[in-house]
Amino acid sequence: MSASAGSTTPGTTDTDPAARARYASRTLWSGVLFGIGLIAFIDETVFHQLLHWHHFYDRSTSDIGLVSDGFFHALSWIATVGSLFMLADLRRRGAFWPVRWWGGVLVGAGGFQLYDGLVQHKLLGIHQIRYVPELLVYDVTWNVVAGVLLVTGIALTVRTRRRTITAA
Numbered sequence: 001m002s003a004s005a006g007s008t009t010p011g012t013t014d015t016d017p018a019a020r021a022r023y024a025s026r027t028l029w030s031g032v033l034f035g036i037g038l039i040a041f042i043d044e045t046v047f048h049q050l051l052h053w054h055h056f057y058d059r060s061t062s063d064i065g066l067v068s069d070g071f072f073h074a075l076s077w078i079a080t081v082g083s084l085f086m087l088a089d090l091r092r093r094g095a096f097w098p099v100r101w102w103g104g105v106l107v108g109a110g111g112f113q114l115y116d117g118l119v120q121h122k123l124l125g126i127h128q129i130r131y132v133p134e135l136l137v138y139d140v141t142w143n144v145v146a147g148v149l150l151v152t153g154i155a156l157t158v159r160t161r162r163r164t165i166t167a168a
Contacts, residue, residue: 030087031104031107034101034108047129054128054130099159103154110147122139
């Protein structure tokens, strides 16, 4: 098979449909981990560091809040780096599926943001988005954006899943 026909020679970026179907789950998980890392990085950078709206853990001193931010930031980078290693392996195998990966990114980002908004903000109360008297607008905006990301990611994932089933 020639390289132009979609070979899977290591080091090429050609996509092999059979390899793509075989590694569809890994592609999705790489995207999910990247989405979690990306949204956590945005949360940490924008809301924790630039705007100073909250820390990861706000039920103690500011020093504990800063330490909790450090752990949160480290874990988000572990997820990001792990996902990129998976992505590099997928590309090496000729199995990278961009639409499925982006679906995973949106599922990871939306799922993490929704978990953060519902579990960490409301159920556990370890921090709020912002400490203001009228919190409802922040909560609704946070969770609606999370829902849009999650639903869009699920739609992309379902669309690519159908293609995986027909390719098998």
